[in-house]
Amino acid sequence: MSKAIITKIGLGVGFLFATIGLIATVHLIVTLLINASGYRTSSLMNHAHFDKSTKECLDNEDCPWNLVFSELGDKLLLLEMAFKEQASAREGIENAVNNHTTAHMFTTGRLSELISRIENLTVNYEQMDKRVSSLSRRLFSDEIIGFILFVIVMVEVVRQIRPHVRPLVDLIKSKIATMRAKKAHMNGAVINGMTENDIDRPKDETDIMIRKEEKKVMFQQTNSPNISMIPKLGILKNEVCIVLFKYENIPVYTNVVEAMLNQFYDVKVAAVSHPYFMIESQKDINSIPHVKLFIVICNSHGNHTNGGRDLLAVSLKIMKRLGATIIVIIGNDEGSVKLPSHNLYNTNLHLINSIDMMQELAYNNLVFSVQHEMTSFHQTSHFRKTIKTVLNARLNAQCRHLLKAD
Structure with missing residues (x-):
């Protein structure tokens, strides 16, 4: 019950306050309306009075407001003109902005088209790059295969023609050396008052026999069924x-040739009755083996003739016809004990100057002179190098060690 009474009292009080507030609001509104209507009426009356006084003042030229209003009118005209100029300027700016907008839209479209074309070009470039890379790999592999095939073919060609070309080259070199030696001999002969016909003519009976013997030996080697033909x-x-003409040269063979051959691994000596091949007659010359290298040991002051035939000169000619390389070692020469540092032989030996083949071999650095053994390092080195080059031989480990130590 108490709660209901309190609620009703609260409602009554609230209604009372609401009524009071409504009355106050209505009173305020009515007051405002009355004040507004009075202000408007007074304002209109004042404005009418001002207009009337102003008009009367303006009609009078002595009115102080006349200058003010005229100046005010001029300023209003200036303001109007400035406003019009600003309006035209705004229109121009608007048109320019519109034009720039249009140009921007057009440029944007062209740029979009250009970007799309660049993207297409990029895609095409990537595809072309892939194709070029693929072609490069193919070409590189083809070039490698072609180069390998070319190398194989060239190696095979060289391997096939080398045995035929090398003797031909050696023959050409020997011909050139012979021509140079002959030319030098001719120059010396002309100085001594001899003519070219005198030089070509056989010097003595020994030279005549050498030439006859060469023809005879070549004829026998070509036609005799018991003697093998000159090899191709x-x-x-x-x-x-190793060729000897006298047994007294065996010490030279032992001290020089055998000692040098022991420095190699795989040097083969021709299969003859002895480690050396002894030539004592024409029959021995006919049995010369067909090998790549001849080491001829002769005597510096000895006689190499048999029955009036110079076996040394004939043998050298036959060996040259075979296409072999010839090394001549002249032994028992006292003048070779102390040779100059880069000399291979004693230049005063009559044996070298008396045989054309010896001069040719000396020109090609294939002649050595010793007393009993080689005392010059230059001689030993060149002798070793010649054997190694001709036979393609390998030095043994002990010799390589000694050469490195030197």
Whole structure:
């Protein structure tokens, strides 16, 4: 019950306050309306009075407001003109902005088209790059295969023609050396008052016999069924044959040749009755083995004739016809004990100057002179190098160690 009474009292009080507030609001509104209507009426009356006084003042030229209003009118005209100029300027700016907008839209479209084309070009470039890379790999592999095939073909060609070309080259070199030696001999002969016909003519009976013997030996080697023919170029055995003419040269063989051959691994000596091949007659010359290298040991002051025939000169000619390389070692020469540092032989030996083949071999650095053994390092080195080059031989480990130590 108490709660209901309190609620009703609260409602009554609230209604009372609401009524009071409404009355106050209505009173305020009415007051405002009355004040507004009075202000408007007074304002209109004042404005009418001002207009009337102003009009009367303006009609009078002495009115102080006349200058003010005229100046005010001029300023209003200036303001109107400035406003019009600003309006035209705004229109111009608007048109320019519109034009720039249009140009921007057009440029944007062209740029979009250009970007799309660049993207297409990028895609095409990537595809072309891939194709070029693929072609490059193919070309590189093809070039490698072609180069390998070319190398194989060239190696095979060289391997096939080398045995035939090398003797031909050696023959050409020997011909050139012979021509140079002959020319030098001719120059010396002309100085001594001899003519070219005198030089070509056989010097003595020994030279006549040498030439006859060469023809005879070549004829026998070509026609005799018991003697093997001169081999074709390129099929000589890769061996060495040591040729002696006198047994007194065996110490030179032992001290020089045998000692040098022991420095190699795989040097083969021609299969003869002895480690050396002794030539004592014409029959021995006919049995010369067909090898790539001949080491001829002769005597510096000895006689190499048999029955009036110079076996040394004939043997050298036959060996040259075979296409072999010839090394001549002249032994028992006292003048070779102390040779100059880069000399291979004693230049005063009559044996070298008396035989054309010896002069040719000396020109090609294939002649050595010793007393009993080689005392010059230059001689030993060149002798070793010649054997190694001709026979393609390998030095043994002990020799390589000694050469490195030197």
